[in-house]
Amino acid sequence: MSDGQRSPTSDGQIVVSGLTKQYRNVRAVNNLSFTIEPGRVTGFLGPNGAGKTTTLRMLLNLVTPTSGTATISGHRYADLTEPLRHVGAVLEASSAHKGRTGINHLRVICAAAGLPKRRADEALALVGLTPAAKRKFKGYSLGMKQRLGIAAAMLGDPRVLILDEPANGLDPEGIRWMRGFLKGLAHEGRTVLVSSHLLSEMQLLADDVVIIAAGQLVRQGPVEQVIGSMTHGGARVRVRTPHAEALVTALKAQNATVDADGQGALIVTGVDAPTVGRAALGAGVELHELTTERPDLEGVFLELTAGKAGIR
Numbered sequence: 001m002s003d004g005q006r007s008p009t010s011d012g013q014i015v016v017s018g019l020t021k022q023y024r025n026v027r028a029v030n031n032l033s034f035t036i037e038p039g040r041v042t043g044f045l046g047p048n049g050a051g052k053t054t055t056l057r058m059l060l061n062l063v064t065p066t067s068g069t070a071t072i073s074g075h076r077y078a079d080l081t082e083p084l085r086h087v088g089a090v091l092e093a094s095s096a097h098k099g100r101t102g103i104n105h106l107r108v109i110c111a112a113a114g115l116p117k118r119r120a121d122e123a124l125a126l127v128g129l130t131p132a133a134k135r136k137f138k139g140y141s142l143g144m145k146q147r148l149g150i151a152a153a154m155l156g157d158p159r160v161l162i163l164d165e166p167a168n169g170l171d172p173e174g175i176r177w178m179r180g181f182l183k184g185l186a187h188e189g190r191t192v193l194v195s196s197h198l199l200s201e202m203q204l205l206a207d208d209v210v211i212i213a214a215g216q217l218v219r220q221g222p223v224e225q226v227i228g229s230m231t232h233g234g235a236r237v238r239v240r241t242p243h244a245e246a247l248v249t250a251l252k253a254q255n256a257t258v259d260a261d262g263q264g265a266l267i268v269t270g271v272d273a274p275t276v277g278r279a280a281l282g283a284g285v286e287l288h289e290l291t292t293e294r295p296d297l298e299g300v301f302l303e304l305t306a307g308k309a310g311i312r
């Protein structure tokens, strides 16, 4: 604990405990508790209006909690002596003086934060913007603005990175770059907390997820575990046959549950694909498709947050 800000056990950990934010008519965040570990990318997910941005803003001391606490490496953000060296944050697409170049934008931040000027060049290189260093911000594409925002967040070489919807406006190549970049930071032992609506991207990017709805925690854990917790003991099997009735009879004899998917296929749960295949063979039923469907994060998210109105 050389600088009084870091301890071996809490370094890089984010702890949200009983956090609540009551606006006049809306309880934006309601007694929320979770922990985010270093060395992992954590996806922070929730429907519109779930309270994600409000939570991140409380974490960064931009909104005062009604009650509860949010700490980074064991300290409230307001108590960090050199916050930029601990925490980098991108809360919305980067804004900068329109006539300022990318590099100058970063140098201004360095000067204000007491960081060496060379960090501006290093951070720009880190996000692949060096070729556009001397171009004016007003000519930057949305993707370049996102990268510049991340470069600004990286100026202090922070242990913790917090990003609100960083993939917004990025093209597929930009999204892939972002994925590699954030995974790389986590690999270095940093804490990466990312809110996003892009659930298929989150499944590729995140190690852990925290899912909230209507201001409250719905589920937290490693992505695979959260998905596994919703599979009710197994995957679903999709099967297509011209002899549906005979197959349903054979499957029910195996205690399977069978539903029509409305598009000519049957969805079977309770037994695995080989069992379905054997039941079909035994009944002399021809199959045109036999597929195991593993639930994805999007399906699990929708199931977990169903009925928890996003608009409040």
Ligand SMILES: Nc1ncnc2c1ncn2[C@@H]1O[C@H](COP(=O)(O)OP(=O)(O)OP(=O)(O)O)[C@@H](O)[C@H]1O
Binding pocket: 023, 024, 026, 027, 028, 046, 047, 048, 049, 050, 051, 052, 053, 054, 055, 311, 312
């Ligand atoms: N300053 C404010 N004053 C009043 N209500 C607010 C304020 N900020 C947020 N809210 C309300 O708090 C709730 C949570 O909003 P928040 O922006 O934190 O959700 P979110 O999960 O980030 O949503 P989105 O995914 O749509 O960005 C919403 O009902 C919102 O209208």
